[in-house]
Amino acid sequence: MSVQFLTYLFIGLSFALYIGIAIWSRSATTNEFYVAGSHVHPVANGAATAADWMSAASFLSMAGIIAFEGADGARYLMGWTGGYVLLALLLAPYLRKFSKFTVPDFIGDRYYSQIARLVAVVCVIFISFTYVAGQMRGVGIVFSRFLEVDINMGVIIGMAIVFFYAVLGGMKGITYTQVAQYCVLIFAYLVPAIFISLMLTGNPVPMLGFGSTMDDGSGMYLLDKLDGLTSELGMTAFTEGNKSTVDMFFITAALMAGTAGLPHVIVRFFTVPKVRDARISAGYALIFIALLYTTAPAVAAFARINIINNVDSMEYAEAPNWFTRWENSGLIAWLDKNNDGLVQYRGGAALAPTKPVYETGRGESGQRMLDNEPGAGENELYIDRDIIVLAHPEIAALPNWIVALVAAGGLAAALSTAAGLLLVMSTSISHDLLKKCLMPSINERQELMFARTAAALAVIAAGLLGIYPLGFVVQVVAFAFGLAAASFFPVILLGIFSTRMNREAAIAGMVTGLTFTFSYIVFFKFISPELNNADHWLFGISPEGIGTLGMLMNFAVSLVVMRLTPPPPREVQALVEQIRVPKKQEYHG
Amino acid sequence: MSDKNDSYWRANVVLILSLLSVWFLVSFVCGILIVDFLDQFRFFGYKLGFWFSQQGSILFFIILIFVYVWRMNRLDADHGVDEDDQA
Numbered sequence: 001m002s003v004q005f006l007t008y009l010f011i012g013l014s015f016a017l018y019i020g021i022a023i024w025s026r027s028a029t030t031n032e033f034y035v036a037g038s039h040v041h042p043v044a045n046g047a048a049t050a051a052d053w054m055s056a057a058s059f060l061s062m063a064g065i066i067a068f069e070g071a072d073g074a075r076y077l078m079g080w081t082g083g084y085v086l087l088a089l090l091l092a093p094y095l096r097k098f099s100k101f102t103v104p105d106f107i108g109d110r111y112y113s114q115i116a117r118l119v120a121v122v123c124v125i126f127i128s129f130t131y132v133a134g135q136m137r138g139v140g141i142v143f144s145r146f147l148e149v150d151i152n153m154g155v156i157i158g159m160a161i162v163f164f165y166a167v168l169g170g171m172k173g174i175t176y177t178q179v180a181q182y183c184v185l186i187f188a189y190l191v192p193a194i195f196i197s198l199m200l201t202g203n204p205v206p207m208l209g210f211g212s213t214m215d216d217g218s219g220m221y222l223l224d225k226l227d228g229l230t231s232e233l234g235m236t237a238f239t240e241g242n243k244s245t246v247d248m249f250f251i252t253a254a255l256m257a258g259t260a261g262l263p264h265v266i267v268r269f270f271t272v273p274k275v276r277d278a279r280i281s282a283g284y285a286l287i288f289i290a291l292l293y294t295t296a297p298a299v300a301a302f303a304r305i306n307i308i309n310n311v312d313s314m315e316y317a318e319a320p321n322w323f324t325r326w327e328n329s330g331l332i333a334w335l336d337k338n339n340d341g342l343v344q345y346r347g348g349a350a351l352a353p354t355k356p357v358y359e360t361g362r363g364e365s366g367q368r369m370l371d372n373e374p375g376a377g378e379n380e381l382y383i384d385r386d387i388i389v390l391a392h393p394e395i396a397a398l399p400n401w402i403v404a405l406v407a408a409g410g411l412a413a414a415l416s417t418a419a420g421l422l423l424v425m426s427t428s429i430s431h432d433l434l435k436k437c438l439m440p441s442i443n444e445r446q447e448l449m450f451a452r453t454a455a456a457l458a459v460i461a462a463g464l465l466g467i468y469p470l471g472f473v474v475q476v477v478a479f480a481f482g483l484a485a486a487s488f489f490p491v492i493l494l495g496i497f498s499t500r501m502n503r504e505a506a507i508a509g510m511v512t513g514l515t516f517t518f519s520y521i522v523f524f525k526f527i528s529p530e531l532n533n534a535d536h537w538l539f540g541i542s543p544e545g546i547g548t549l550g551m552l553m554n555f556a557v558s559l560v561v562m563r564l565t566p567p568p569p570r571e572v573q574a575l576v577e578q579i580r581v582p583k584k585q586e587y588h589g
Numbered sequence: 590m591s592d593k594n595d596s597y598w599r600a601n602v603v604l605i606l607s608l609l610s611v612w613f614l615v616s617f618v619c620g621i622l623i624v625d626f627l628d629q630f631r632f633f634g635y636k637l638g639f640w641f642s643q644q645g646s647i648l649f650f651i652i653l654i655f656v657y658v659w660r661m662n663r664l665d666a667d668h669g670v671d672e673d674d675q676a
Contacts, residue, residue: 066643071624074642078616081647085612088654089605093661207644211634221634239628239639247623274672276662283654289649297643497602580598583670 006404007146007213014184014408015161018415021180022165022173032177033170034101034427035270038174042277046312048178049268051185051416053080053259053285054139054292055131059185059413064388066300067307070230071241073300075248078257079481081286081293086260088282092269096278097579100269102424103263103488104432110495111503112390112572114437119510121525123487124263124428129478131264132421136466138414146388146407152467158415159463166419166426167455174419175271181416188409192393192402193295196302199396200216210298226301230309234377235347238304244534250545257551261488264424275582303392310395311381312345316365319343320342322394327368330358331384334367337374341365348377354383421461421563427457479521482547485547486513490554496580498562499573505562513554520546597668604660608653613642635655 027033040048058080066073098106103124108117136155143154144581165173197209201222201348214220219229227237236242243251259265268276268285311323316334326332326575333356334343341364352374359369390410393403430451435442442450487510494501494509521543534540566571608612619627627638635644665671 071639071642074620077643078620078646081650082612082616085609085650085653089608089657210644211632211640223634223636223639239636241624242632245621250615252616252621276658276665276672278660279654279658283651283658286651286654290651294644294647577594580601581594581670582665582672584672 001400003400003403004147006401007407009304010401010404010408011411014412015178017079017180018161018177022169025169025173025176026122027168027170027172027448028446029585030431030451031047033448033451034431036170036175037266038099038271038273040271040273042272042281043284043416044175044179045268045272045277045348046279047173047182047288049265049281049285050176050288050292051412052268052420053265053417054185054289054413055417056135056410056414058292059189060138060141060389060410061386063299063303064385066297067303067388068383068385069242070238070300070304072243072248073297074241075243075252075255077293077297079252080259081289082252083256084282084286084289086256087265087269088228088279088286090493091260091266091496092278092282093275093582094579095266095492096269096272097275097582098575099270099472101267101431102427103266103492104428106495107132107491107506108432108436109487110572110575111506112489112569113503113507115431116506116510117436118501119487119507121428122430123483123510123514124432125425127262127484128180128264128421128425128456129465130480132418132425132458132462133465135418135421136462139411139418140466142390142407142410142414146404158411158418158466159459162415162419162422163456163459164430166422166459167452170344170451170455171267171423173273174423176353177419178416181412182288184412185290185409185416187391188405188412189292189299191405192396192398193299193302195208195304195398195402196392196396197298200302200305206298206302207294210301221516222301222305223513226305229305230347233308233312233346238301246540247537247542247545248533250541250548254482254485254545255553256545257485257489258483261484261492262481263428263484263488264420267424267427268420279558299389299392300530303388303395305384306392306395310347311343314343316343316367320395322391326384326387326391326448329355331358331387333358333370333372333382335370335372335374335380335382336363336365336367337378339364344378344380346379348379349375350379350382351375354382418462419540421450422458425458426451429454429458479517479525479547482517482521482544482550483514486517486550486554490551490558494555494558494562496576499576500567501558501562502565502568504565505558505560505578508561509554509558512557513550515551517547517550520550533566593668594670597664597670600664600668601661604657604664608657611649612653616646620646 009534031037032068062076104117104120133479139158140151140154143149144151165177193206194204197206198204201209201212202215203209203212214222214225227239231237272278272281352375357371359371362367363369434450435447491506491510524543624638628636630637632640
C-alpha cells in the first residue's frame with residue numbers, strides 16, 4: 001500500500017478517536033471546562049501534561065537540531081526536562097492547594113491587585129499566542145508534505161478538529177484527547193527509532209543503542225564512529241560543542257525556569273484531586289516526556305550517520321526518491337561546486353546566504369538550479385533541520401506504514417499542544433478578564449458561554465496565523481520561554497516562599513524582568529540583527545538565554561522593593577501559610 | 590501559624606534545597622560547567638560529560654521528583670498535615 005494511502009488511514013483513524021473522546025467527555029460546568037472538575041487521575045494527568053508540553057518543536061524539530069548541532073543540542077534536552085523538577089518541588093503542589101483555575105487567579109489574589117492580574121492576563125495571552133501559531137504551522141507542514149494538500153487546507157482541517165474538542169469539551173475533553181494523543185505520538189516516535197537502532201547497533205532499545213557498538217563488524221562504539229565520520233568530513237565532532245559555556249548555562253536555565261512558568265503547563269496541575277496527586281503527577285509527566293527526550297539524541301545520532309553514509313559521495317543522478325522529493329519541497333539543496341556530479345557533504349555552509357533560493361530550470365545532473373553564491377569550503381549540501389524526523393524513516397528505507405505513522409504522530413504532538421494553549425487563552429479571557437475584572441455579575445452559564453466563544457475565536461485567530469504567518473511570530477516563539485522565566489517564575493516562587501513578598505515588589509519585578517528581556521531580544525533580533533553575535537552580547541549571553549538574566553533582575557528588584565514597602569495584608573499572609581500545608585484547616589489570622 | 594506547621598515548613602525547605610543541589614550538580618555542573626573535564630572518562634559507549642548532558646541528567650531529574658514525593662508524603666504524615674486526616 002502506498003505511503004499516501006496509509007497516511008490518510010492513520011490520520012483518519014486518530015482523528016476519529018479524538019472526536020469520539022470529545023463527544024464522550026463534554027463539559028457542562030465552568031469547573032469542568034476550566035480544570036476538568038479536578039477529577040483527573042495523576043497518571044492520566046501525567047500523560048496529558050506530556051502531550052500538552054511536547055509540541056511540534058519537540059516531535060519534529062528537536063532531533064533534527066541535535067543531529068546537526070551534536071553536543072550543543074543538550075540545552076534543549078536538559079532545559080525542557082529540568083523545568084519539571086522546579087515545577088514539582090517549587091510550584092505545582094502549592095498552586096494545587098490554592099485551588100483556583102488560572103495563573104492570573106493566583107497572581108491577582110496573592111498580590112491583592114487587579115493591575116497585577118491584568119499584567120498576568122496579558123502575559124498569558126502573549127506567550128500562548130506566539131506559541132500556538134508555531135503549532136498551526138507544524139500541522140500545515142505535515143499535511144502538505146505527506147498528503148500533498150495545500151498548506152492552508154491542512155491548517156483548516158487542523159483548526160476544525162481542535163475547534164471540535166476544545167470548544168465542546170473544554171479542559172475535560174482536552175485532557176482525555178491528550179492522553180490518546182500522547183499514546184499516538186510516543187508510539188510514532190519510538191517505532192522508527194527501534195527499527196533504526198536494530199539496523200545500526202542490533203540493540204532494540206534506542207536509548208541504549210545510542211551507547212552501543214556498531215553492528216557492522218567493526219566493534220566500534222556508535223558515537224566514536226560518528227565522531228570519526230564528522231571529523232573526517234571537516235565538521236565539528238558530534239560530541240563536541242560550539243557554544244560557549246556561559247551561553248549554554250544561561251540558555252539552559254532560561255528554558256528550565258520558562259518551562260516551570262508556562263501557564264498551559266501549570267494549569268494542568270489544577271486538574272488533579274489532591275496536593276499529593278499534583279506532586280506525583282509531575283513525576284509521571286516527566287517519565288512520559290523522558291521516553292521521548294532520551295530517544296531524541298539517539299535518533300539524532302542515527303540520522304547523522306545514515307545521512308553521511310547514504311548521501312556523501314553519492315551520484316546525484318542516482319539519488320534516492322526521498323532526496324529529490326525534499327529537494328522539490330525546497331528543504332534540500334545541492335550545489336555542484338566542482339562539477340563532478342557527486343554530492344560532497346562536508347563541514348561549513350554550502351550556500352551563501354545559507355537558505356536556498358531556487359531558480360527555474362535544472363542543472364546538468366538534474367538538480368534544481370540555485371541563485372545562491374557558493375559558500376566557503378567544499379560542502380555542497382544543504383539540509384533543513386526540520387525534515388530529519390519526518391525523512392529519517394525513508395532515509396533508512398523503513399516500510400511505508402512507519403513513514404505514515406510518523407505523520408500521524410507529528411499531528412498528535414502539534415494538535416495536543418495547540419488545544420492546551422487555546423484553552424488557557426480562553427480561560428484567561430472569560431474567567432480572569434470578564435468574570436474577575438470587567439463583568440463580575442455574570443452567572444455560571446454566561447461565563448461558560450463566554451469561555452466557549454473565546455475558545456472559538458482563539459482557534460480562528462490561531463488558524464489565521466498559520467495561514468498568514470507573521471515573520472516575527474515565528475522568531476518570538478523561541479523566546480516565549482525567556483519571557484515566561486523573566487516574568488512569572490520569580491513572582492509565583494516568591495509568592496509561595498516569602499510571606500513578606502508584596503504587591504509593589506511583584507509589579508516592579510515583573511516590569512523589570514519583562515522590559516529588560518523583551519528589549520534585549522527586540523534589539524538583537526529586529527533593530528540591529530547585524531550585531532547579533534558573541535562580541536556584542538552582554539556577558540556573552542545570546543538573546544535565547546537572556547531570560548535568565550531578566551529573571552535574576554526580577555528577583556533582585558523584588559527583594560529590594562519588598563523591604564522598602566509595607567508588608568501584605570494579614571489575610572494574604574494567612575493565604576500563603578495555608579497553601580504551604582496540604583491539609584485543609586481553619587486558620588485564625 | 591502553629592509551631593507544628595513551622596517545623597513542617599522548615600523540613601520541607603531543607604528537603605527542597607538538598608534535592609535542588611543534586612539537580613544543579615547533574616545538569617549545570619556535570620552537563621555544562623565541567624563537561625569537557627568529564628569527557629576524558631568513559632561511561633560504556635559514551636564520554637561521561639556528554640552522557641550527563643544528553644541522557645543522564647534526565648534520569649536524575651525523574652529520580653529527584655520521586656524521592657521528593659516519597660519524602661513529602663512521609664513528612665505530611667509525621668506532622669499530621671496529610672490532607673486525608675480529619676482535623
